[in-house]
Amino acid sequence: MAKTDTMTINMGPQHPSTHGVLRVILELDGEIVVKATPDIGFLHRGLEKLAENKTYHQCITLTDRMDYVAGMSNNLAYVLAVEKLIAIEAPPRAQAIRVLLCELQRIASHLLWLGTHAHDIGAMTPFFYAFRDRDEILFMFEMVCGSRLTPSYFRVGGLAQDLPEEFEAKCREFTRTFPARVDEYETLLTKNKIWMRRTQGVGAISAQEAINWGLSGPILRASNVNWDLRKAMPYCGYESYDFIVPTGENGDVYDRYLVRLMEMRQSNEIIRQVLDKMPGGEVQVDDPKVVYPAKAKVLESIEALIHHFHIASEGFPVPKGEVYASIESPKGELGFYLVSDGSNKPWRFRVRPPSFINLSALSTMVEGRLIADVVAIIGSIDVVLGEIDR
Amino acid sequence: MDLEVIVNKVKNNFPESVLEASTFRGENTLVLRAEDILPICRFLRDDPDLFFDYLTDLCGVDDYPHEPRFQVVYYLCAMKTRRRLRLKVSLPGMVPRIASVVSVWKAANWLEREAFDMFGIIFLEHPDLRRILLTPDWEGHPLRKDYPLRG
Amino acid sequence: MGIEAHLGNNVLTASLEKLVNWARRSSLWPAGFGLACCALEMLVAVSARYDLARFGMEVFRPSPRQADLLIVAGTVTKKMLPAVVRIYEQMPEPKWVIAMGACASSGGIFDTYATVQGIDQYLPVDVYIPGCPPRPEALIYGIIKLHEKISQEKLTER
Numbered sequence: 101m102a103k104t105d106t107m108t109i110n111m112g113p114q115h116p117s118t119h120g121v122l123r124v125i126l127e128l129d130g131e132i133v134v135k136a137t138p139d140i141g142f143l144h145r146g147l148e149k150l151a152e153n154k155t156y157h158q159c160i161t162l163t164d165r166m167d168y169v170a171g172m173s174n175n176l177a178y179v180l181a182v183e184k185l186i187a188i189e190a191p192p193r194a195q196a197i198r199v200l201l202c203e204l205q206r207i208a209s210h211l212l213w214l215g216t217h218a219h220d221i222g223a224m225t226p227f228f229y230a231f232r233d234r235d236e237i238l239f240m241f242e243m244v245c246g247s248r249l250t251p252s253y254f255r256v257g258g259l260a261q262d263l264p265e266e267f268e269a270k271c272r273e274f275t276r277t278f279p280a281r282v283d284e285y286e287t288l289l290t291k292n293k294i295w296m297r298r299t300q301g302v303g304a305i306s307a308q309e310a311i312n313w314g315l316s317g318p319i320l321r322a323s324n325v326n327w328d329l330r331k332a333m334p335y336c337g338y339e340s341y342d343f344i345v346p347t348g349e350n351g352d353v354y355d356r357y358l359v360r361l362m363e364m365r366q367s368n369e370i371i372r373q374v375l376d377k378m379p380g381g382e383v384q385v386d387d388p389k390v391v392y393p394a395k396a397k398v399l400e401s402i403e404a405l406i407h408h409f410h411i412a413s414e415g416f417p418v419p420k421g422e423v424y425a426s427i428e429s430p431k432g433e434l435g436f437y438l439v440s441d442g443s444n445k446p447w448r449f450r451v452r453p454p455s456f457i458n459l460s461a462l463s464t465m466v467e468g469r470l471i472a473d474v475v476a477i478i479g480s481i482d483v484v485l486g487e488i489d490r
Numbered sequence: 491m492d493l494e495v496i497v498n499k500v501k502n503n504f505p506e507s508v509l510e511a512s513t514f515r516g517e518n519t520l521v522l523r524a525e526d527i528l529p530i531c532r533f534l535r536d537d538p539d540l541f542f543d544y545l546t547d548l549c550g551v552d553d554y555p556h557e558p559r560f561q562v563v564y565y566l567c568a569m570k571t572r573r574r575l576r577l578k579v580s581l582p583g584m585v586p587r588i589a590s591v592v593s594v595w596k597a598a599n600w601l602e603r604e605a606f607d608m609f610g611i612i613f614l615e616h617p618d619l620r621r622i623l624l625t626p627d628w629e630g631h632p633l634r635k636d637y638p639l640r641g
Numbered sequence: 642m643g644i645e646a647h648l649g650n651n652v653l654t655a656s657l658e659k660l661v662n663w664a665r666r667s668s669l670w671p672a673g674f675g676l677a678c679c680a681l682e683m684l685v686a687v688s689a690r691y692d693l694a695r696f697g698m699e700v701f702r703p704s705p706r707q708a709d710l711l712i713v714a715g716t717v718t719k720k721m722l723p724a725v726v727r728i729y730e731q732m733p734e735p736k737w738v739i740a741m742g743a744c745a746s747s748g749g750i751f752d753t754y755a756t757v758q759g760i761d762q763y764l765p766v767d768v769y770i771p772g773c774p775p776r777p778e779a780l781i782y783g784i785i786k787l788h789e790k791i792s793q794e795k796l797t798e799r
Contacts, residue, residue: 113724116673116703121721141623142721143677146753149632153639161750168678184515231688249678249774311569314545314597332572421514424565437565439551452547460600486677489623624755625720632754641754
């Protein structure tokens with residue numbers, strides 16, 4: 101009798117479909133995956149250690165580069181953790197602008213996911229369409245803070261500066277045209293027979309398994325678990341906006357696709373509401389020890405100059421203690437656990453990375469599937485290696 | 491649910507295990523005896539009132555040069571009641587060993603591997619305890635305070 | 642009267658070097674090698690607004706054996722380094738390397754135990770593009786600089 105054996109092949113770290121430097125070691129029986137072992141760490145840059153050597157303000161720029169697809173969300177989670185630690189709260193206008201930009205960021209992140217995920221499965225058109233819309237959002241980010249990808253716009257206590265005047269008109273124009281764009285993507289993919297065959301029933305995970313694996317974000321909601329931090333544990337005033345949290349039924353790749361598309365529509369709605377309800381006022385909390393004084397004052401008053409110098413060179417005073425703050429980033433629950441020893445640098449800077457924990461369930465999702473499904477499933481988890489490896 | 495209620499429930503079942511209980515910035519933290527972490531975690535997950543079914547995070551902290559040097563921090567979430575709870579255990583610097591909680595929450599699998607990789611904390615009965623972010627032949631544990639930033 | 646007078650306007654003549662360089666620079670095929678954040682700006686450069694296709698470069702080859710340009714876009718870590726060098730060695734001659742972004746050029750903001758401080762410590766880099774991340778226009782400018790460099794190369798160099 102012929103003896104058969106499984107074949108072990110290597111996928112990555114240089115691979116067009118792994119969305120970064122991810123390596124998956126696949127053990128195959130013909131085309132069926134017997135076992136899949138992800139090997140990560142190819143983008144481990146030592147971010148958590150680096151942050152222990154920087155003041156709390158300086159760490160904001162480090163957070164941009166973690167989930168580099170959604171810079172604003174990373175900034176927000178970190179800044180909320182520091183604000184919790186030093187017990188200050190940003191003014192209402194700053195909170196509203198934070199919500200606005202994070203929802204724009206959610207749309208941008210999902211558009212990138214859509215383009216690359218569809219591209220992996222073989223549909224190349226959505227890539228160009230999605231990037232067209234993503235570019236409009238990045239243009240708005242550049243208008244606000246000068247940088248497309250790594251904003252570092254939020255500060256402890258508020259924002260770096262107020263929105264420019266042209267922003268509102270551009271944003272309203274975007275919210276007006278965007279729903280028709282999502283309709284375009286749906287026309288291309290949702291009822292497409294090839295898309296449905298490649299994604300329905302693939303990579304399903306049950307609700308109970310998903311909770312035990314610690315999954316979060318659209319992948320958890322697609323498994324019919326109604327858990328969104330914006331509703332469950334609201335932050336930045338999300339409780340005052342009206343939006344639905346979409347959930348799926350089967351937890352497969354197709355449901356994750358539908359959930360993310362719906363989330364884009366809902367984000368558009370939230371942005372419209374924020375623009376309508378935008379409060380006036382300051383964008384920085386009035387605390388000279390934490391927030392830079394106005395530049396004009398710095399040039400005139402010695403006290404303001406001293407504060408400015410002190411904050412820039414040494415940072416602000418932080419009590420001893422530990423906090424955890426998290427947000428619903430486009431990938432899932434992004435949290436920061438900060439331990440302070442009373443000095444101006446964090447003693448422990450721990451990131452709770454949603455993609456890391458979501459990816460750990462990959463082996464469960466691909467076992468018994470075909471090798472072509474591995475690509476679809478990795479795409480549907482929406483991993484960003486910068487966040488996984490830090 | 492108050493911190494007191496949780497502490498009382500845990501103390502009823504594990505009388506010697508709770509070393510400290512505190513609240514800071516609205517967050518509840520229990521410091522536990524390291525030997526009891528696995529049964530307590532199972533209890534916290536399975537108790538019908540507490541029902542901490544979601545492991546949000548698991549990480550290590552290095553308090554060098556204080557002893558006990560290492561801490562393992564577990565951050566739990568009860569989705570039904572929307573509550574969070576932090577558990578901490580302290581481990582000695584020389585041989586930091588603690589039971590793995592993978593059998594309670596599968597999410598702990600990679601999180602414990604990362605704590606092992608970065609701090610050298612050994613999780614007993616872990617199905618696959620090896621380095622996850624660094625190369626397998628790497629020497630040292632980078633997030634320890636006596637490991638230099640530039641290596 | 643040179644040979645052009647006899648051939649009329651139907652044939653172009655040039656030195657072999659100029660012809661080869663023109664062919665090489667007009668269809669540089671990059672190996673898809675996005676490592677970190679810079680990869681996103683590289684993807685945007687391929688998309689419709691910035692359009693690398695006008696330089697003949699929209700085909701990012703998944704296999705390095707079919708590529709002639711390696712754009713190292715992102716941080717190179719010590720764990721990833723053997724893979725980078727292996728991909729470079731698998732590319733056939735002639736080949737060029739662009740170090741895109743601060744991390745590939747010099748390690749960027751990550752001066753830590755796990756990061757290689759610049760890929761030029763291991764590979765011969767032709768063009769450095771600074772930025773964190775550089776805009777897609779900056780990438781295109783770097784590519785045009787590489788084109789200029791290629792047009793001045795001698796045949797015996799590569």
